[in-house]
Amino acid sequence: MQDPSWQRTLIDRLVADAQPVRRLWRPEIRLLLWLGVVVLGLILPAAEVLRADLSLRLRAPGFLLEEGAMVVGATLLGLAALRAAVPGRDPGRSTVLVALAALVVVGVMLLSQPVHHGWTAETFVDVGMRCLVRSFVWAALPLALLLVALRRGAAVAPWRVGAMAGVAAWGLTFVAVRMCCQTDELLHLGVFHALPLVVGTAATAGLAPLVLGSWHAR
Amino acid sequence: MLEDIGPLLLGWLRRWLADSADLADVYQDTLVHLHRARHTYDPARPFEPWLFAIARHCAADHGRRRHQRRWEVLVDDLPEVAAEPEQDRPALVEALQSLPRPQREAFSMLKLEGLSVGAAASRAGVTPGALKVRAHRAYKTLKGLLGG
Numbered sequence: 111m112q113d114p115s116w117q118r119t120l121i122d123r124l125v126a127d128a129q130p131v132r133r134l135w136r137p138e139i140r141l142l143l144w145l146g147v148v149v150l151g152l153i154l155p156a157a158e159v160l161r162a163d164l165s166l167r168l169r170a171p172g173f174l175l176e177e178g179a180m181v182v183g184a185t186l187l188g189l190a191a192l193r194a195a196v197p198g199r200d201p202g203r204s205t206v207l208v209a210l211a212a213l214v215v216v217g218v219m220l221l222s223q224p225v226h227h228g229w230t231a232e233t234f235v236d237v238g239m240r241c242l243v244r245s246f247v248w249a250a251l252p253l254a255l256l257l258v259a260l261r262r263g264a265a266v267a268p269w270r271v272g273a274m275a276g277v278a279a280w281g282l283t284f285v286a287v288r289m290c291c292q293t294d295e296l297l298h299l300g301v302f303h304a305l306p307l308v309v310g311t312a313a314t315a316g317l318a319p320l321v322l323g324s325w326h327a328r
Numbered sequence: 329m330l331e332d333i334g335p336l337l338l339g340w341l342r343r344w345l346a347d348s349a350d351l352a353d354v355y356q357d358t359l360v361h362l363h364r365a366r367h368t369y370d371p372a373r374p375f376e377p378w379l380f381a382i383a384r385h386c387a388a389d390h391g392r393r394r395h396q397r398r399w400e401v402l403v404d405d406l407p408e409v410a411a412e413p414e415q416d417r418p419a420l421v422e423a424l425q426s427l428p429r430p431q432r433e434a435f436s437m438l439k440l441e442g443l444s445v446g447a448a449a450s451r452a453g454v455t456p457g458a459l460k461v462r463a464h465r466a467y468k469t470l471k472g473l474l475g476g
Contacts, residue, residue, distance in 0.1 A: 119426040120356060123473060124363045131367035196368045197385070198377030264365035266385040325364050 137192035137199075140259055144188065148252040148279075152286040155248060159290045173294075176219035177285050183212030184281025188256060191274035195263030195322070201274065213277070220304060223296040237293055238302035244287045245280075245306035253279035253314065257321055264325040265318070272318020276311030283307075333362075336376075337383060344387050350394075352428050353465055357386040360472045423473040427466050434462035435470070 134140070167173045186209035190201035256275045265271040284307050291303070337358060338351070345351045361382050369378050424432055430452070437448035438459075449459040 119422070120359060120473075123422060123426050124359060128363065128366070133370065134368055196370070196378075197365055198379070198381035199373070262367075264361075264368045264382070266381055325361075 134196065134262060137189055137196070140192050141185070141189045144192075144252075144255055144259055145185065147255060148282055151251040152248060152282060155244075156286045156290050159244075161290055161292045163292065164289060167294075172219055172222065176216055177288060179212040179215040179219070180281050180285050183209045183216065184278045184285075186212070187274040187281070188278030191256065191260060191271050191278060192263070194267065194271045194274065195260045195265040197264050197266050206274075209277075213281075217304075220299050221296070223294055223299055225297060226295045229297070234298070238298055241287055241291050241293075241298075241302040242306060244290065245283055245303065246310070248286055249280050249283040249306075249310060252282055253310075257314075260322055261324060263322075265322040268318040268322040269315045271322060273311060273315035275318070276314030277307070279314070280307040280310040333379060337379065340380060340383060341387065349428075349430070350390065354383070354387050354390045356428070356469060357390065358383045360469070361386055419474060420470070423470050426473065427469060431462050431466035431469070434459050435466035438463050
């Protein structure tokens with residue numbers, strides 16, 4: 111290097127600036143904390159509007175598989191996001207693969223839903239808007255909390271961390287909204303349940319560099 | 329620790345960066361980023377992956393910004409009016425001393441002496457574009473050091 115004196119001055123200055131810092135807790139612990147708060151935050155509003163046939167649906171293997179797979183996929187991607195927000199920490203190949211497999215299961219279960227041909231456009235939108243609004247409103251808490259947790263780290267690939275966080279937050283919201291929606295129909299589920307998840311995840315990934323870039327020395 | 333990792337970090341960066349100015353820039357950037365991300369280091373895990381992940385990120389970011397800079401006017405955000413840092417900003421003086429000499433000179437000529445880019449470039453014996461790049465790097469580093 112050309113001029114060792116500037117290196118020394120820079121290092122001296124950084125050392126002088128160094129305040130004691132609180133180390134990040136392990137990603138697994140932070141995930142559990144996040145899940146605890148999010149489950150409470152989703153149960154409270156969902157409990158008010160649970161679908162009338164929920165106890166019946168929870169005995170249907172297909173429904174259980176769909177919701178269980180989404181919970182597993184979202185939780186694992188939340189863990190992967192928290193890991194990936196630490197420099198040099200791998201999100202875990204097997205974690206991500208299992209999560210993606212779980213999401214494929216969800217997709218297959220959704221595609222196996224019946225199509226209702228009797229919708230009028232007005233009814234379709236009327237019924238769907240409730241779910242759409244719930245999706246966006248209820249996702250705010252899990253997403254905000256997860257982003258706050260991720261900002262404590264130092265994401266070197268923010269958009270990827272954001273994408274994983276998006277699926278985690280919107281995925282758990284998907285499950286909560288499903289528990290409150292009586293309509294098990296392919297088009298409805300695709301447009302008003304799955305599409306918000308996809309759009310929300312894309313938006314989260316797109317905004318992540320802005321939200322998670324605060325550790326940069328710019 | 330920052331002193332101890334210097335040779336390791338430089339050796340690693342040299343494999344990716346041929347230009348010595350880029351090397352100095354990314355090295356400096358990496359040190360500042362290491363400082364900012366120090367709370368994410370887990371002593372129970374290996375040190376090198378953490379270090380090199382940050383260094384790789386800084387090198388990639390540097391490359392990206394270098395590409396973008398071709399399309400930007402670099403010193404638009406520098407104040408036109410000359411200042412007197414010695415009188416009221418000892419922290420700035422200290423931060424200025426931490427810059428590599430070419431960057432420090434570019435910054436001083438443009439911001440402290442109030443020279444035009446052309447005049448400063450001819451005094452430094454470089455093209456106006458090169459001088460803008462030096463000033464921009466200096467400005468960015470100072471913002472990081474001074475918490476701007």
